[in-house]
Amino acid sequence: MAKGVEMTQGEKIRLCQEIVDKIQQESLRPACYLEFSQEAFGVADSHLGGVPYVPRGGDIPTDSGGSQLWLCAQINFAQMPPMDGFPDHGILQLFLSDFDADGGFGFYGGEYDEQADWRVVYHETVDAAVTEAECRAKLAVPWEEASKANMPRPPHQFDLKDIETGHGDLWRIPAHPLKISFRPAVREAVGDEDFHFDVLFDAELARRVPGADPEEFRPYRLRGDGPEEQAVLDRVQAQIASGGCKLGGYAHFEQYDIREDGGELAAWDVLLFQLHDDFTGFPAGAFPEMDVYLGGFGALNLVIRPEDLARRDFSRVLGYWATS
Numbered sequence: 605m606a607k608g609v610e611m612t613q614g615e616k617i618r619l620c621q622e623i624v625d626k627i628q629q630e631s632l633r634p635a636c637y638l639e640f641s642q643e644a645f646g647v648a649d650s651h652l653g654g655v656p657y658v659p660r661g662g663d664i665p666t667d668s669g670g671s672q673l674w675l676c677a678q679i680n681f682a683q684m685p686p687m688d689g690f691p692d693h694g695i696l697q698l699f700l701s702d703f704d705a706d707g708g709f710g711f712y713g714g715e716y717d718e719q720a721d722w723r724v725v726y727h728e729t730v731d732a733a734v735t736e737a738e739c740r741a742k743l744a745v746p747w748e749e750a751s752k753a754n755m756p757r758p759p760h761q762f763d764l765k766d767i768e769t770g771h772g773d774l775w776r777i778p779a780h781p782l783k784i785s786f787r788p789a790v791r792e793a794v795g796d797e798d799f800h801f802d803v804l805f806d807a808e809l810a811r812r813v814p815g816a817d818p819e820e821f822r823p824y825r826l827r828g829d830g831p832e833e834q835a836v837l838d839r840v841q842a843q844i845a846s847g848g849c850k851l852g853g854y855a856h857f858e859q860y861d862i863r864e865d866g867g868e869l870a871a872w873d874v875l876l877f878q879l880h881d882d883f884t885g886f887p888a889g890a891f892p893e894m895d896v897y898l899g900g901f902g903a904l905n906l907v908i909r910p911e912d913l914a915r916r917d918f919s920r921v922l923g924y925w926a927t928s
Contacts (some may be wrong), residue, residue: 613829619812620823621840627804628793628843634687635792635853635875638784645783647736648695650680654747654781657695658739659731665699665723667710672744673699673723676709676777676904677784677877679851680730685789687852689874689913696918697725698877698906702776709777709904711925724876724906724918747781777879777904792853795846796824799864800854847880847903856880858903858926872907872922879904881927902927 611619640652648657656675658664665673677698681691701710701721710721740746794801806818819825823841828834847856855861855875863869880903904925912920 613827614833616821617826617828617833617837617840619809620821620826621836623805623808623812623821624823624840624844627801627808631794631800631804632791633794633853634689634789636685636687636789636851637787638849638851639787640778640782640784640849642780643783645781647734647739648680648730648732650678650683650784650786652677652782652784653776653778655736655740655743656697656699657727657730657734658742659727660734660738664742664744665725667701667722668720671701673701673710673721674747674750674776676700677879679784679877682730684786684851687789689910690851691726691728691916693728693730694916695727695730696877697723697727699723699725700777709925711904711923719919719921719923722923724921724923726916726918728916750776789852794844794854795856796844797846797856797861798854799861799870801844802864849879851875851877855905855907856903857905857924862922862924863907869922871909874908874910874913876906876908876913876918876921878906 645651647655653675656664656678664675667673675697679696680694681696682693684690686692699722794804796802802818802822805822809816809818809821813821823837823844826837828837846854853875855878863872902925905923907922907924908918909920912918
């Protein structure tokens with residue numbers, strides 16, 4: 605707190621509310637939320653799991669050991685509402701490894717310089733003549749065969765020795781292929797799970813109360829004295845909650861935002877794609893929530909530098925997965 609400045613808990617909460625309102629009003633970004641269903645879809649459509657679109661003459665990517673990766677998500681940008689900075693055509697794909705104890709789905713420590721055991725692929729043009737049968741023939745293991753053993757459960761329910769030796773159940777996202785539909789694009793304000801929140805909050809606090817300790821004013825540090833103050837604080841905390849499955853907007857990282865230290869990773873500023881186990885807001889559709897399961901309130905995040913997205917260069921995407 606600033607030297608010589610005395611504030612009651614209620615005054616801190618009211619100031620916190622004012623700061624949150626201001627930084628959220630000034631931090632709006634385009635975002636498009638996803639919905640999932642069991643409706644039929646074509647091989648070039650947007651979907652989770654199943655058979656990927658593969659152009660004629662192309663192959664499905666493999667991991668560092670030569671094993672074929674599997675499709676987690678496919679986004680056909682022509683089917684998505686237009687969003688500033690994002691392509692309006694082409695197909696973006698995320699391929700992952702099977703889960704292992706050391707690096708879930710191929711993500712290890714937030715590497716961006718080498719997509720060794722996962723891969724982001726972008727097909728700028730889409731050949732409408734390519735059939736699902738052609739693409740399915742390129743799968744080393746049919747999705748249906750792999751999914752027979754696919755039981756989406758959190759890591760602590762697996763026998764990790766079985767996984768490491770290849771004898772345990774597979775864990776893939778999703779358990780069964782799902783069609784992706786897109787909600788209308790919105791303008792999303794920063795939430796407290798994204799490192800931008802603390803940066804913006806601290807700067808605005810310093811402008812209003814020079815020398816103040818941010819730890820005494822942040823909404824997840826405050827405690828209300830009495831029900832009325834706590835009700836205000838509860839509203840603030842609900843206001844900054846974030847999550848969901850989406851492209852754009854602000855990221856929800858489980859455990860911590862790997863970019864929060866302000867180093868070079870802060871340049872990875874655009875949320876390219878996110879899956880998040882937030883069952884209160886997604887998925888929309890008549891299917892079991894376990895079909896999309898990241899480990900019990902887990903999050904899978906892809907972030908990219910704005911200049912790379914502008915060039916449609918997806919070779920340096922930063923990928924991360926964690927569960928609470």
